[in-house]
Each structure stands twice: as C-alpha cells, then as structure tokens.
Amino acid sequence: MTRLRFALSGILAAVAGIAAGHLVAGFLAPASSPVLAIGSTVIDLTPTPVKEWAIATFGTNDKLILQGSVLVGTLVLAAVAGLLARRRLPVAVGFIVLLTGLAGAAALLRPAARPLDALPAVAAMAVGVATLVWLARLAGAAAGDAPSRAPGRDEAAGPRGSVMTTVPDAETRSRAGRRGFIGGALGITALAVLAAVGGQLRAGAQSVKKVVLPAAADKAKALPKGLETTVSGISPLRTPTDTFYRVDTNLVVPQVDVDTWTLEVDGMVDQPFTMTFAELAAMPLIERDITMTCVSNEVGGGYIGAARWLGVRLTDVLDRAGITGSPDQVLSTAVDGFMISTPLAVVRDGRDAMIAIGMNGAQLRATHGFPARLITPGLYGFVGATKWLTRLTLTTYAADQSYWTKRQWATDAPIKTSARIDTPAPLSTIKAGTTAIGGVAWAQHRGVGTVEVKVDDGAWQRTKLGPDVGIDYWRQWYLEWDATPGLHRIAVRATDLEGQPQITQRATPFPSGSSGIQEVVVTVA
Numbered sequence: 049m050t051r052l053r054f055a056l057s058g059i060l061a062a063v064a065g066i067a068a069g070h071l072v073a074g075f076l077a078p079a080s081s082p083v084l085a086i087g088s089t090v091i092d093l094t095p096t097p098v099k100e101w102a103i104a105t106f107g108t109n110d111k112l113i114l115q116g117s118v119l120v121g122t123l124v125l126a127a128v129a130g131l132l133a134r135r136r137l138p139v140a141v142g143f144i145v146l147l148t149g150l151a152g153a154a155a156l157l158r159p160a161a162r163p164l165d166a167l168p169a170v171a172a173m174a175v176g177v178a179t180l181v182w183l184a185r186l187a188g189a190a191a192g193d194a195p196s197r198a199p200g201r202d203e204a205a206g207p208r209g210s211v212m213t214t215v216p217d218a219e220t221r222s223r224a225g226r227r228g229f230i231g232g233a234l235g236i237t238a239l240a241v242l243a244a245v246g247g248q249l250r251a252g253a254q255s256v257k258k259v260v261l262p263a264a265a266d267k268a269k270a271l272p273k274g275l276e277t278t279v280s281g282i283s284p285l286r287t288p289t290d291t292f293y294r295v296d297t298n299l300v301v302p303q304v305d306v307d308t309w310t311l312e313v314d315g316m317v318d319q320p321f322t323m324t325f326a327e328l329a330a331m332p333l334i335e336r337d338i339t340m341t342c343v344s345n346e347v348g349g350g351y352i353g354a355a356r357w358l359g360v361r362l363t364d365v366l367d368r369a370g371i372t373g374s375p376d377q378v379l380s381t382a383v384d385g386f387m388i389s390t391p392l393a394v395v396r397d398g399r400d401a402m403i404a405i406g407m408n409g410a411q412l413r414a415t416h417g418f419p420a421r422l423i424t425p426g427l428y429g430f431v432g433a434t435k436w437l438t439r440l441t442l443t444t445y446a447a448d449q450s451y452w453t454k455r456q457w458a459t460d461a462p463i464k465t466s467a468r469i470d471t472p473a474p475l476s477t478i479k480a481g482t483t484a485i486g487g488v489a490w491a492q493h494r495g496v497g498t499v500e501v502k503v504d505d506g507a508w509q510r511t512k513l514g515p516d517v518g519i520d521y522w523r524q525w526y527l528e529w530d531a532t533p534g535l536h537r538i539a540v541r542a543t544d545l546e547g548q549p550q551i552t553q554r555a556t557p558f559p560s561g562s563s564g565i566q567e568v569v570v571t572v573a
C-alpha cells in the first residue's frame with residue numbers, strides 16, 4: 049500500500065503538472081502543451097519506416113495513439129519518481145524537473161517557437177514539483193514514516209475536539225494520515241481535471257474568423273450529376289468537406305489570425321514582397337475541380353478526396369516577384385515552420401497550381417489550411433499542398449531541403465494512376481443476381497482513359513465511366529455484374545488517357561506512392 053501511495057504521488061504530480069501546462073497552453077499556444085510538444089517532437093524524430101508502419105497500422109488514429117503513448121510513458125516515469133520520493137525526495141524532484149524541462153525544450157525547439165512557448169512547461173514543473181512534495185509528505189504520514197509534524201505539535205496546535213487531549217498513538221496517526229492522503233489525492237485529481245478541461249475548452253474556443261471570398265474571375269463549370277445517384281455505394285463525385293481526408297504532422301490544428309496573416313514571397317526573386325489576405329483575395333481568382341491524394345494512400349485506401357478549389361494562380365504570385373537566377377523549387381512554409389518542396393518546372397508547366405483560399409464553396413476549414421494553402425494538381429499532397437501557407441521561397445533543391453525530403457521521400461512525386469473498388473465492400477456478403485461493381489479511378493493531370501474489372505479468372509472487362517470533370521479529377525466507374533453464388537475475387541485496373549496502364553507491381557507508399565492492383569473478395573449468397 050505504501051509503495052502504491054508513493055507511486056500514485058508521482059503519477060498525480062505528473063497529471064497535475066500536465067494539466068496545469070495544458071491550461072496555460074490553452075491561453076498562450078495550444079501546441080506548446082507539454083504532452084503535445086513532446087508528441088510533435090517525437091513525430092519529427094520518428095524514422096520514416098516507423099512512421100509508415102504507424103500510418104498503415106493506426107490510420108488516422110495514429111495521432112491519438114502517439115499522444116496516448118507519450119502520456120503513458122510519462123506516467124510510468126512519474127510513478128518511478130514517486131517511489132523515489134519516499135527516501136530520496138531531491139532525486140524525485142530532479143526527475144520531475146527533468147521531464148518537464150524536456151517538454152519545455154521540445155516546445156522551444158519547434159520550428160516556429162516563441163520564448164513564451166516555454167511557459168506551459170514551467171507551469172507544469174512548478175505544479176508537478178509542489179504536488180509531488182506535498183503528496184509524498186502525505187504518503188509518508190500514511191505510512192507512519194518520520195512524521196512531518198512532531199507529535200507534540202499536534203497538541204500545541206490545540207485540540208480539534210474537546211475529547212482529544214492525549215497524543216494520538218501511531219495507529220491513529222497513520223489512519224489519519226491515510227485519510228489525509230486520500231483527501232489530497234482526490235483534491236489534486238479534481239483540480240487537474242478542471243485545469244485540463246479548462247485548457248481544452250480554451251484551446252477549442254479559438255476558431256478561425258469568417259472571411260468574405262470574392263467570386264472567381266475564371267469559374268469552374270457546374271459539376272455534372274455523379275454516378276452515386278444511380279449506383280449505390282460509389283464515392284460521390286465531389287467529396288463533402290466533412291468527410292475529406294486530413295493528413296498533416298500537426299497534433300494541434302493551427303488557428304491562424306487572418307487579420308495579421310501575411311504571405312511572404314522571397315528567395316531567388318527580383319522583388320521580394322509580402323501581401324495580406326485581402327491583397328491575395330483581391331487578385332484574379334480561379335475555380336477548379338481537383339482531386340487530391342496523399343502519398344501514404346495504400347492500394348484501395350481512403351486518403352483521397354475531390355473538391356472544388358478557389359484560389360490565385362501560383363504563377364501569378366510568383367511572376368509578381370519576378371524570378372532571378374535558376375531556382376528549381378518552390379519551398380513553401382507553413383505558419384508552424386513546416387516546409388514542402390514543389391518542383392518549379394511542374395508549377396510553371398501550365399497546370400492550375402494555386403494558392404487556394406476556398407474549398408467546396410466555403411472558406412478553408414482550419415483543418416484544411418485556413419486561410420490559404422497550396423494545391424498542385426497531379427502531385428501528391430506532401431510535395432504540393434502546403435496548408436497554413438505563409439511563405440514561398442524560390443530556391444534550389446541543392447540549397448534547401450523540406451520536411452519530407454530530409455526524410456528520404458521522393459522530391460518529384462506525380463500521383464500514380466490507380467483505381468479503387470467502393471462497392472461491393474471487401475469481405476461483404478451480397479445477394480445473387482444483377483449487381484453493380486463500382487468505384488473511382490484517378491490519374492491526375494493525365495486523365496483516366498479506361499477502367500477494367502476482372503472477376504475471378506475471367507477476362508478484363510471495360511467498365512462504364514461516370515462524367516468527365518477534367519484530367520485533374522477522378523472518374524467514377526461501374527460494371528453490371530451477374531453475381532452467382534459462391535466466393536468471388538474482383539480486381540480493378542485503370543489506364544490513363546495516354547494509354548499508360550497503372551503499375552501492377554505492388555509498392556509501399558514510401559518513397560513515391562503505392563502501386564498495385566486492388567482485389568476484393570466477396571461472398572455471393
């Protein structure tokens with residue numbers, strides 16, 4: 049019991065410290081909350097193969113699992129500190145100082161950190177140490193250790209009740225001590241919960257401001273009716289923003305103040321300049337339907353979405369600065385210091401690379417990069433879709449490397465032609481008779497030519513394609529199938545408009561995107 053009380057003292061000290069830090073961070077900068085700062089640093093330090101494994105294994109839960117692991121790891125170390133506190137309090141205190149010091153260092157070493165970002169860790173340190181010292185003293189009293197107050201002082205303090213006239217014996221003392229510890233532990237827990245919830249509410253209360261988006265000078269055509277209206281189970285032609293995938297390295301979504309936000313254009317340019325959001329939005333706007341894909345999308349995966357984007361042509365902004373020398377990349381920086389490299393030749397080959405400020409008829413959501421992000425049709429997001437954009441630097445790959453380049457991912461990463469079966473669902477059971485096999489196929493900036501389906505060992509059959517929304521957009525497809533009872537294998541493959549079939553050889557997302565044919569197995573009953 050005694051050891052448990054000391055371990056608990058350490059754990060509660062950590063919980064109280066973390067909660068205090070979270071509360072302070074809620075007011076200053078949510079991302080500098082101790083567990084989040086350490087989590088972000090862990091993300092950046094995780095070797096690429098481990099990151100890939102985590103994304104493949106946990107999907108979009110990877111962030112929760114990471115934060116949970118950091119928290120559990122911290123609590124285990126804190127329990128050790130608690131056990132040490134019985135005999136070596138200074139060592140235990142040193143332990144807490146070290147842990148919170150690491151959190152402070154992690155917060156200060158984030159790419160866009162400000163000195164104030166250390167404050168949550170300082171709060172965590174102060175509250176953690178004070179809680180540990182206090183609870184360890186209560187735990188000591190409960191164990192009947194050398195009492196923190198000499199017995200005589202109990203008397204001197206005066207009787208609490210008129211009957212209490214003698215010095216309490218050891219048993220009475222430790223019973224009171226146990227009660228004292230329980231009270232202290234409950235009190236700390238309650239305060240910690242309040243602080244953590246307060247910090248969370250405060251951080252969540254910050255939201256992005258409403259902005260007015262001017263109409264596009266160059267509008268997209270009305271979106272045709274998609275196959276989803278006739279073939280049930282097929283992905284809608286346009287992905288609703290609510291279900292659009294989200295991929296980034298951020299544990300806390302940056303909430304950018306659009307009134308102070310600026311876009312800086314610098315590097316190998318004649319005229320570096322800075323513009324405000326109003327200035328950016330006042331430039332001629334284009335509206336385009338573009339399908340985005342994440343390089344981490346596995347064959348048959350869901351890290352893909354098709355949306356209508358409103359924005360300024362990237363070349364319009366770059367031309368305003370004027371290129372000088374021979375840069376070969378656009379290095380884009382997000383408000384948190386995260387960087388992406390995009391090949392300049394791709395940006396300038398006539399495609400609709402843009403600085404988007406609108407998505408599906410609304411301003412960007414915070415999760416999708418408010419107030420402005422890059423969209424580069426045909427390239428995976430990690431080389432062309434910088435969210436929370438704040439700086440564009442013309443430079444060379446030799447001089448500067450971005451986040452993923454430093455982690456050995458491909459520098460030029462065109463999206464690979466691919467097809468996905470949406471219906472029937474893998475391993476589902478369907479009724480015998482006429483049914484539809486359907487899904488989406490994509491070959492951004494080349495365009496989908498044909499999609500073919502193969503059932504079991506049959507021949508490849510041409511499917512019917514949905515409406516054509518341009519070469520940067522995905523294409524829905526379906527095939528009527530007379531499903532006979534039994535187990536069946538359905539495979540799909542796409543060929544682009546240039547006649548180039550998708551790569552059938554299986555490849556992992558690292559380093560330049562997955563490839564391979566998707567095959568699903570279904571039971572027909």
Ligand SMILES: Nc1nc2c(c(=O)[nH]1)N[C@H]1C(S)=C(S)[C@@H](COP(=O)(O)O)O[C@H]1N2
Pocket residue numbers: 292293294295296297298340341342343382386415416417428429430433434435436
């Ligand atoms: N600032 C920032 N921008 C980013 C990323 C990031 O981690 N940080 N991830 C990129 C990746 S890998 C992809 S696939 C797209 C995803 O955009 P979405 O979340 O809007 O779908 O954003 C890109 N832009």
Ligand SMILES: [Mo]
Pocket residue numbers: 295341342343344428429430
């Ligand atoms: Mo991505």
